[in-house]
Every structure is written in structure tokens, then in C-alpha cells.
Amino acid sequence: MGERPLVWIPRPVHDDGLALLRDHADVRLGYGDAATTFDDIAGQVAGILLRTARVDGAMMRRAPALTIIARHGVGLDTVDLDTAEQRGIVVTTTPTANTQSVAEHTIALLLAVRRGIGVAVRNEGDTRAAIQGRELSGSTLGLIGFGRIASRVAHIARQGFGMRVLAYDPLLPDAGIAAAGAEPAPLDRVLAQSDAVSLHVPLTERTRHLIGLAELLSMPKGGVVINTSRGGTVDEDALLSALRQGHLAGAGLDVTVLEPLPADHPLRTEPSVIITPHVGAQTAEAMRRMATDAAGKIIEHLA
The missing domain is CATH 3.40.50.720 (NAD(P)-binding Rossmann-like Domain)
Known part of the structure; x- marks a missing residue:
């Protein structure tokens, strides 16, 4: 031998x-x-x-x-x-x-942000009336990238919560997206019509800062952003600006440009932002x- x-x-x-x-x-x-x-x-x-x-x-x-x-x-x-x-x-x-694990973590972040769980956990004496979340049922989820994980997220969102699901993926035919249970749409329509947007794309030169300030401000007021893909796909300065302007209601991030995100990073001070340390696949x-x-x-x- x-x-x-x-x-x-x-x-x-x-x-x-x-x-x-x-x-x-x-x-x-x-x-x-x-x-x-x-x-x-x-x-x-x-x-x-x-x-x-x-x-x-x-x-x-x-x-x-x-x-x-x-x-x-x-x-x-x-x-x-x-x-x-x-x-x-x-x-x-x-x-x-890791398809199921990341899909579940995406939904967990979506629930946490939409229901204001981060704010509620950090509550320091405010009355219950000051903490008001939003249901997922009846709202629209926009998926940017529609690979295995996003397809699983779409299934959970649609079947489990009764959400409408839009999806943008320039590498997939519309028929393939529709067959997996989402409505195919161009990026601008996904952003404009989605109460929550979730990213599921690799980090490449084409996807770096795919979501910037213009894209965030094109979302409905009160929208939320979820990112379990790669940190650089969202412009973090733009995200912070959209949050502080009051246009976005919150964000759930499992990935950031710097990992771990420094303790003094301004995103950590935003009460409506939930940050997990890239653990979506860690079941x-x-x-x-x-x-x-x-x-x-x-x-x-x-x-």
C-alpha cells in the first residue's frame, strides 16, 4: 500500500x-x-x-x-x-x-426584526404599548438571488406565513423562479413592492454594494432588510443612513463587511438592527x- x-x-x-x-x-x-x-x-x-x-x-x-x-x-x-x-x-x-439551516436563520431574523424582538429584549422600562411589531402574514417578501436557500425561504414564507414572495435572479429563467413558488420580477419592482427584502447572492465585483442608498430608499417606508449572504452586498453606510432617516424600520444581519463587527460600529447602536455573528449555517x-x-x-x- x-x-x-x-x-x-x-x-x-x-x-x-x-x-x-x-x-x-x-x-x-x-x-x-x-x-x-x-x-x-x-x-x-x-x-x-x-x-x-x-x-x-x-x-x-x-x-x-x-x-x-x-x-x-x-x-x-x-x-x-x-x-x-x-x-x-x-x-x-x-x-x-446548509440550505435548511440558513433558510431557518433568515426567517428567524425576519421574524425578530418585524416583531421588534430586539427592541423588546433591550426594553428598559418602556410600557408594552411602546413596542409594536408587524405580522408577516399578508406582507410581501422580496428575494434577491434565488438559489437553493432563497427557494427554501420562499417555501417557508409562503406556506408557513401566507406571504407573497417576489424574486429577482438574472441567472435564472422566469419559469424556473415561478416553478419554485415565487413571482419573478426585475430588481426595481422587487424593491418597490417588498415589505422585507432578503439577500441571497455571492459576493463578487458585480454584487458588491448591490444594495445602496438609492435601492434602500426605493423600498416602501417601514421596510426591513435581511442579509444572510455576504456583508459586502449591502452598503452598510447606506443602510445606516436609511435607518436613521426613518425610511427603514429595521435590519437583520448575519453577515457584515467586518466580521466580527467591531463593538463600537454604529450599526450596533441602532435599536432596530439585530446582528448575529455569521452563524446561519451553524447548526x-x-x-x-x-x-x-x-x-x-x-x-x-x-x-
């Missing part, structure tokens, strides 16, 4: 994923008491199971045996894709592993699925 390929895991993943990989590879961890740094094994590493760390071009060029980077999740903004393509390194994701079920799916792709590739 030949020497087993070396796989490096820079951040903690579920034990089931580790066990699966250890049956097929020499696994080195970049964390814990006996942590192995990338420089320690750069010349031998054949695969990387990547959760939240970054793999840049310089790292890839120092790793002649590297042939696969398996993302534990769906985002690819932490990988230098141009260099990976140049060097023939396969980059994979786990596109279905026990999703963490296991992402780790085992990523491990399986490495095993299949190296075999």
Missing part, C-alpha cells in the same frame, strides 16, 4: 468529517495543541478542507502537490480562484448541506453535513 495523501484542515470541523478523512488520508490539523501550520506541510499537502480560513495564490504556488480545495460551505470569496484555475486545482463546495446538523460532504469530495478526488 502506497503512502497516503496528506490533507490539511486549518479550522475545526465536525468529528464525523475528520473520521471519514482519516480512513483515507494523513490528516493534519491547523488548530489544537499539536497544530500544523501550512508552511510545515506545504510541499506535501494534496488537499485542503477549508472552513473559514483563506487560501491565496502564494499558498497555492508553495504547494506543488495540491490538487483540491474543498470548501466547508458555499462561499468562494476566501479562495483565489484565478490561481486555482491556473494551477489546475479543483475547488468544491457543499451547496446543499449541529449542518456542521456535520458540511464536514462529511467536503471530506467525501476530497476522498473521491484523491482516489
Whole structure:
């Protein structure tokens, strides 16, 4: 039996994923008491199971045996894709592993913001009458991006709360959006007609600051913004301005440009804003699925 390929895991993943990989590879961890740094094994590493760390071009060029980077999740903004393509390194994701978890977190943020739960939790003696939320039933949810997670959000919103759902995705045909239970619409109509807008797009140069001040002010007064995709897709200065002008009623953010968001960031002082630290996918079920799916792709590739 030949020497087993070396796989490096820079951040903690579920034990089931580790066990699966250890049956097929020499696994080195970049964390814990006996942590192995990338420089320690750069010349031998054949695969990387990547959760939240970054793999840049310089790292890839120092790793002649590297042939696969398996993302534990769906985002690819932490990988230098141009260099990976140049060097023939396969980059994979786990596109279905966290769908339910992120969809549920999106709905949780939507409920929390629309019902004023953040304000109620921080209540310091105001009367109950001063805290008045809004029901989801009968309102309109606008989805920007309509992949697996957004499609699941649409199903929960429509079937569970009786919401009307509009969706914009320039990469999908209208018939595909309609078949998944949402009304296809251009971006300007989604914004203009939605009581709540939720983002579900990757962060690229085309989507960076996709939602700026003009877009926010085109929403109905009292609207809310939910973001469980990537922080840079919403202009945070514009969001703060729309909130302080009283045009928006609130926002629920699981992602921000800086993560974690600094304690003195002005968005943290807004009573109608609920911020969670990028935990939409962090359920026990999703963490296991992402780790085992990523491990399986490495095993299949190296075999």
C-alpha cells in the first residue's frame, strides 16, 4: 500500500468529517495543541478542507502537490480562484448541506426584526404599548438571488406565513423562479413592492454594494432588510443612513463587511438592527453535513 495523501484542515470541523478523512488520508490539523501550520506541510499537502480560513495564490504556488480545495460551505470569496484555475486545482463546495439551516436563520431574523424582538429584549422600562411589531402574514417578501436557500425561504414564507414572495435572479429563467413558488420580477419592482427584502447572492465585483442608498430608499417606508449572504452586498453606510432617516424600520444581519463587527460600529447602536455573528449555517446538523460532504469530495478526488 502506497503512502497516503496528506490533507490539511486549518479550522475545526465536525468529528464525523475528520473520521471519514482519516480512513483515507494523513490528516493534519491547523488548530489544537499539536497544530500544523501550512508552511510545515506545504510541499506535501494534496488537499485542503477549508472552513473559514483563506487560501491565496502564494499558498497555492508553495504547494506543488495540491490538487483540491474543498470548501466547508458555499462561499468562494476566501479562495483565489484565478490561481486555482491556473494551477489546475479543483475547488468544491457543499451547496446543499446548509440550505435548511440558513433558510431557518433568515426567517428567524425576519421574524425578530418585524416583531421588534430586539427592541423588546433591550426594553428598559418602556410600557408594552411602546413596542409594536408587524405580522408577516399578508406582507410581501422580496428575494434577491434565488438559489437553493432563497427557494427554501420562499417555501417557508409562503406556506408557513401566507406571504407573497417576489424574486429577482438574472441567472435564472422566469419559469424556473415561478416553478419554485415565487413571482419573478426585475430588481426595481422587487424593491418597490417588498415589505422585507432578503439577500441571497455571492459576493463578487458585480454584487458588491448591490444594495445602496438609492435601492434602500426605493423600498416602501417601514421596510426591513435581511442579509444572510455576504456583508459586502449591502452598503452598510447606506443602510445606516436609511435607518436613521426613518425610511427603514429595521435590519437583520448575519453577515457584515467586518466580521466580527467591531463593538463600537454604529450599526450596533441602532435599536432596530439585530446582528448575529455569521452563524446561519451553524447548526449541529449542518456542521456535520458540511464536514462529511467536503471530506467525501476530497476522498473521491484523491482516489
